[in-house]
Amino acid sequence: MNRRNTPTKEAVLSLLSSSKKALSQDAIERQLDIKINRATIYRVLNRFCEDDLVHRIVAEDGKQYFAICKKCEPSEKTKYHFHFRCLSCDTIECLKIPVQYSIPEGYEVQNANCVLTGTCNDCSL
Numbered sequence: 001m002n003r004r005n006t007p008t009k010e011a012v013l014s015l016l017s018s019s020k021k022a023l024s025q026d027a028i029e030r031q032l033d034i035k036i037n038r039a040t041i042y043r044v045l046n047r048f049c050e051d052d053l054v055h056r057i058v059a060e061d062g063k064q065y066f067a068i069c070k071k072c073e074p075s076e077k078t079k080y081h082f083h084f085r086c087l088s089c090d091t092i093e094c095l096k097i098p099v100q101y102s103i104p105e106g107y108e109v110q111n112a113n114c115v116l117t118g119t120c121n122d123c124s125l
Contacts, residue, residue, distance in 0.1 A: 003047060011033065012041065021091045053068070081095060082095040088119055088123035
């Protein structure tokens with residue numbers, strides 16, 4: 001779906017593009033150079049998710065993070081992939097491990113959320 005481009009969308013997408021990790025809505029709000037209200041940021045992030053520009057990661061604590069998956073090529077094969085959340089530095093990153101699952105006949109998966117938690121390679125050194 002074609003959507004109108006706005007300075008708000010450009011600012012949020014630019015921030016996510018330059019980030020090396022997934023960002024929560026409040027982190028996005030703090031890091032933006034322009035003042036945007038919380039509801040607008042959520043609306044923009046939800047549209048980006050609908051348009052497959054950004055993916056939503058729900059951590060084990062229920063907090064939502066948003067990222068442009070730089071390590072994965074977007075395809076049906078990599079649409080559902082694991083994420084890793086470091087409990088030391090709070091970084092969330094995409095892992096290139098295919099998610100394998102089985103579901104009962106007649107069911108259709110629309111979304112999957114897989115977050116592994118622990119200590120990342122940088123923090124465990």
